[in-house]
Amino acid sequence: MLFTNPNDPPILAALKDSLFVGLIAFLVFAPISGMVLDGYGFNSHLERPAIMAAIVFAGRFIYQFLAGTSFGKNLIAKFAASKAKPGVYVGQSDGLKYLKFILPVLFIACLILPFFLDKYWLSVATLAMIYVLLGLGLNIVVGLAGLLDLGFVAFYAVGAYTFALGSQYGIGFWTAIPLAAILAAMAGGILGFPVLRMHGDYLAIVTLGFGEIIRLILNNWMEVTGGPNGAPAPNPTFLGIEFSRTAKEGGVPYHEFFGVTYNPAAEYIFLYIVLFLVVSLMIFFFSRLRSMPMGRAWEALREDEIACRSLGLNHVMVKLSAFMMGAMTGGVAGVFFAAQQGFVNPTSFTFFESALILAIVVLGGMGSVVGVVLAALVLTILPETLRTFAEYRILIFGILMVGMMLWKPRGLIRIRRPYFSRGDSK
Amino acid sequence: MDFHILGQQLVNGLALGSIYGLIAVGYTMVYGIIGMINFAHGDVYMVSAYLTAICLAILSYFGMVSPFFLIVITLIVTVFFIALYGWSIERIAYKPLRNSPRLAPLISAIGVSLVLQNYVQVSQGAKTQAVPTILPGAFRFGTETEFIQITYIQVLLIIVSFISMAVLTYIIQKTSLGRQCRAVQQDAKMSAILGINTDRIISTVFIIGAAMAGIAGVLVTMNYGSFDFSVGFITGVKAFTAAVLGGIGSLPGAMLGGIILGMSESLFSGFVNTDYKDVFAFSLLVLVLIFRPSGLLGKPLVEKV
Numbered sequence: 001m002l003f004t005n006p007n008d009p010p011i012l013a014a015l016k017d018s019l020f021v022g023l024i025a026f027l028v029f030a031p032i033s034g035m036v037l038d039g040y041g042f043n044s045h046l047e048r049p050a051i052m053a054a055i056v057f058a059g060r061f062i063y064q065f066l067a068g069t070s071f072g073k074n075l076i077a078k079f080a081a082s083k084a085k086p087g088v089y090v091g092q093s094d095g096l097k098y099l100k101f102i103l104p105v106l107f108i109a110c111l112i113l114p115f116f117l118d119k120y121w122l123s124v125a126t127l128a129m130i131y132v133l134l135g136l137g138l139n140i141v142v143g144l145a146g147l148l149d150l151g152f153v154a155f156y157a158v159g160a161y162t163f164a165l166g167s168q169y170g171i172g173f174w175t176a177i178p179l180a181a182i183l184a185a186m187a188g189g190i191l192g193f194p195v196l197r198m199h200g201d202y203l204a205i206v207t208l209g210f211g212e213i214i215r216l217i218l219n220n221w222m223e224v225t226g227g228p229n230g231a232p233a234p235n236p237t238f239l240g241i242e243f244s245r246t247a248k249e250g251g252v253p254y255h256e257f258f259g260v261t262y263n264p265a266a267e268y269i270f271l272y273i274v275l276f277l278v279v280s281l282m283i284f285f286f287s288r289l290r291s292m293p294m295g296r297a298w299e300a301l302r303e304d305e306i307a308c309r310s311l312g313l314n315h316v317m318v319k320l321s322a323f324m325m326g327a328m329t330g331g332v333a334g335v336f337f338a339a340q341q342g343f344v345n346p347t348s349f350t351f352f353e354s355a356l357i358l359a360i361v362v363l364g365g366m367g368s369v370v371g372v373v374l375a376a377l378v379l380t381i382l383p384e385t386l387r388t389f390a391e392y393r394i395l396i397f398g399i400l401m402v403g404m405m406l407w408k409p410r411g412l413i414r415i416r417r418p419y420f421s422r423g424d425s426k
Numbered sequence: 427m428d429f430h431i432l433g434q435q436l437v438n439g440l441a442l443g444s445i446y447g448l449i450a451v452g453y454t455m456v457y458g459i460i461g462m463i464n465f466a467h468g469d470v471y472m473v474s475a476y477l478t479a480i481c482l483a484i485l486s487y488f489g490m491v492s493p494f495f496l497i498v499i500t501l502i503v504t505v506f507f508i509a510l511y512g513w514s515i516e517r518i519a520y521k522p523l524r525n526s527p528r529l530a531p532l533i534s535a536i537g538v539s540l541v542l543q544n545y546v547q548v549s550q551g552a553k554t555q556a557v558p559t560i561l562p563g564a565f566r567f568g569t570e571t572e573f574i575q576i577t578y579i580q581v582l583l584i585i586v587s588f589i590s591m592a593v594l595t596y597i598i599q600k601t602s603l604g605r606q607c608r609a610v611q612q613d614a615k616m617s618a619i620l621g622i623n624t625d626r627i628i629s630t631v632f633i634i635g636a637a638m639a640g641i642a643g644v645l646v647t648m649n650y651g652s653f654d655f656s657v658g659f660i661t662g663v664k665a666f667t668a669a670v671l672g673g674i675g676s677l678p679g680a681m682l683g684g685i686i687l688g689m690s691e692s693l694f695s696g697f698v699n700t701d702y703k704d705v706f707a708f709s710l711l712v713l714v715l716i717f718r719p720s721g722l723l724g725k726p727l728v729e730k731v
Contacts, residue, residue: 028514031507032473033549035480040558042483048549148529150536194716201463202715204532205666209708212663216708220701351659355540362533395544401537402519405530 014064022057029053110276114269122268126340128380129275130333135360135372136282137329142358143367144295145322146302147196148204151211152357155184155327157218157349159334161225164233164344173236176335177278184331185324192323196316211354219346230345233338236271268340275336282329287369289325298322299367352394359397362404430572435696436689441580441649443688444587448642449665450672450680451594452635458611458675459631462520465535468662469542470511470636474643475653476546477504479557486558493561497582497648505640512636516629539658547655554654557647583645590641591681594634598677607631611675660704664691667711673724682722 008016029049035042066072114122134156141149159180166176195206218225225231289295297318301308309315338344360379364371383393449471456464481500490496519538523531564577598604609617610627618624647653664687672683687707695703714721 024510024514027507027510031477031480032546035484037476037479037483037550037555040483040556041487042480142529146529148532195712198715198719201461201528201532202670202719205463205663205670206712206715208663209667209711212660213705213708213712216702216705220705352540355536358533358536366529391548392544394540395548398537398540398542398544401540402534403537405526405534405537406519406522 010068011065014061014068017064018057018061021060022053025056026050026053107280111273114272119265119268122265122272123340124381124384126268126272126275126336128377129272129279130336130340131357131360131376131380132279132373133275133282133333133336134330134357135364135376136279136286136369137326137333138357138361139326139364139367139369139372140286140289140298140322140329141326142361143365143372144290144302145298145319147319147323148201149207149323149326150204150351150354150358151207151209151214152326152330153349153351153354154207154211154214155188155330156334156337156353157214157344157346158184158187158327159331160233160338160344160348161218161231161334162331163335163338164231165225167232167234173234173335173339177332180331180335181328182331184334185328187331188324188327189320192320192327193316196319196323208351208354211349211351215346215349218349226345228345228347230343232343233341235267235342236274236339271336271339278332278336283369283373290369294318294321356397359401362401365408428572430568430574431696432693433567433574435692437574437576437580438696439689439692440685441583441688442692443668443685444584444681445642445646445684446661446665446668446688447681447684448587448590448638448645449661450669450684451591451638451677453666453669454672454674454676454680455607455631455635457669459607459614459628460520460524460531462531463535463666464520464632464635465532465662466515466519466538466542467635467639468658468660468665469539470508470515470658471639471643471661471665472653472655472658473511473542473546474504474508474640475647475657476550476555477507477640478644478647479555479653482557482560496560497644501586501641501644504644505637508640508643509633509637512632512639513629516632520632521625521628543655543658550655552655554652556652559651560648577649579645579649583649586641586645590638591677594638595677597634603627603630663711664707667707667714670711670719670721671714673721675725676721676723679721679723686722 026049029052030046033052034044034046034049036045066075113125117125134152137155138149138152141147141152162180162183163171163173163176166179171179191207191210195203219228221227290299297308297313298321301313301315301318305315308318337348341348356379360375361372363379364373364375379397383390389396449467452467452470453464456462456467478500481503482496485496485499490499515538519534520531523534561578561582564575565581567574567576596604598607606617606622606627607630609620609622610624614624617627665684668683668687669680670683671687672679672681687710690710691703691707694706698706
């Protein structure tokens with residue numbers, strides 16, 4: 001650091017270093033959080049940056065001080081990223097032994113869960129499931145194929161609007177699901193085909209631009225999409241049986257058909273169950289896909305594109321398959337979102353939504369299905385329970401994203417299959 | 427076609443374009459040196475808009491009214507603080523990721539972008555902020571009804587951005603620091619062997635990029651007068667478009683791309699449709715990346731094993 005002298009005793013060096021860091025922190029925090037604009041004037045709240053700088057100072061000092069002791073050194077080594085032994089060796093899979101007992105129990109628990117929830121928590125659970133689906137879709141693109149897609153929300157929007165706008169032309173819930181999947185996959189294909197040939201980073205920006213184009217068109221093309229007011233989406237039906245109290249012309253409401261008493265939550269319970277079955281199917285599908293040649297090709301391409309190409313893999317087609325598969329999942333999620341909300345408008349499809357889905361994939365450990373599912377559940381349910389921190393939600397997401405990249409770029413939860421490791425490469 | 431409207435849109439486009447050019451410098455230099463899209467750069471620009479407003483508020487609190495001193499002091503203070511932001515962000519979020527997989531710094535940058543936006547939103551409130559007009563008045567050319575108007579602040583904006591670009595070009599082309607920057611850009615490992623402190627050079631590049639975005643922030647804020655915490659995203663993507671258009675990694679390319687983008691965008695909104703001007707800019711980005719990813723002045727990218 002700047003003012004330290006190699007001959008300083010460790011405590012003095014730590015103190016100087018932390019003072020320097022604290023000063024920088026104060027200067028960085030002071031203008032924005034210390035001087036709050038009020039019209040053309042300002043209100044001074046200099047105590048806020050002072051507190052933040054003091055926290056930074058204390059944290060840095062403790063860290064530096066601990067780093068000097070043997071206890072701290074052990075602690076840091078324990079949390080350090082690389083624990084690999086030198087040499088090439090085959091690692092053990094940490095596949096769970098009791099998985100075949102846990103899975104059916106979980107499956108049944110999730111299936112009967114909606115009957116015990118009130119309407120609010122049912123909608124939270126449905127939303128969480130939608131994010132699981134979105135996370136799974138983006139996980140293929142980012143986690144497995146290593147393509148950074150920052151416009152994933154575009155495919156989500158395509159799905160949602162397919163259902164909402166299609167309903168005006170007689171497209172029902174069940175037709176909309178495959179139709180949205182096809183349309184979203186096609187959109188992914190059209191976007192991906194020219195772009196996927198290029199250098200990886202550009203893909204992030206192109207998809208970002210594409211996501212914004214879709215949102216702006218939805219926002220401005222008033223005649224078709226309804227603009228900022230959005231478009232209504234109809235209720236889902238089951239084999240033509242409706243879930244409203246009184247059916248439309250010629251329809252039969254479910255309570256008359258089955259001869260049960262009317263429950264206003266039935267529609268949402270039905271939606272949740274269908275969604276849960278779709279999510280389960282996707283999880284099954286994706287975990288199988290990973291060990292198929294296609295999934296292996298995705299991961300191989302992510303690790304080393306040049307090697308794959310020289311071994312004869314068609315890198316554009318492999319990437320395109322991942323991109324379209326992810327887009328398809330996003331489209332299906334969009335249909336459920338539209339059905340659950342009852343209407344769609346462009347504010348649901350901003351860049352922040354893409355970033356949230358990306359945060360789910362990153363926090364879940366890129367490529368891990370279990371991790372993505374858990375991260376989606378945590379990131380959607382936790383903000384509902386911590387309403388007081390609602391305004392800090394994005395801040396915490398951002399810090400988590402940076403922190404994850406710094407300490408655990410492979411994710412918090414990582415269930416590995418047998419793997420090769422070359423420990424000496426570092 | 428009305429020539430005064432065309433002329434007016436070209437003037438507006440030139441002003442807008444030189445701003446895009448200034449911000450694009452940050453993208454293009456960082457990309458050139460560590461091959462990473464600094465996603466948080468647009469938000470650094472946004473922070474500088476807030477710094478400008480805060481600085482102006484403090485200066486007018488102390489009773490300063492002279493436009494010259496207001497502008498000069500605001501520029502210096504904002505550039506100092508925003509450079510500090512650029513340096514700290516690089517130090518915290520990117521430097522530890524120097525040798526990690528390609529995706530990691532990009533995701534980290536998105537995290538930084540979210541943090542900056544929300545930090546500003548939480549501390550300053552979500553409402554749109556405004557600054558008073560410092561330099562009112564304009565030059566007018568033409569008749570009473572059909573004229574081209576250039577405000578003084580637009581003139582200042584264009585002059586300051588060209589001066590900053592000239593200074594930066596001088597630094598990069600002629601000074602020892604600039605030579606080191608170019609060396610690291612060409613081959614980081616080799617220049618480290620030859621005794622260049624690559625980490626320090628990379629930090630310097632982030633500081634330069636942030637400073638240029640800071641200058642842009644001051645000028646734009648004084649020109650348009652209003653901003654909020656989300657302006658960084660759209661401006662950032664457009665500036666990135668400018669960088670790609672001019673050829674990423676190329677300094678004159680950034681300015682050229684910025685001016686082309688600014689002019690075509692403002693012609694588009696003047697003669698075609700204002701609602702779709704962002705769609706136009708994004709479509710331009712996608713098309714350039716598809717058909718000419720090396721841009722106008724850039725060198726084609728060759729991937730080495």
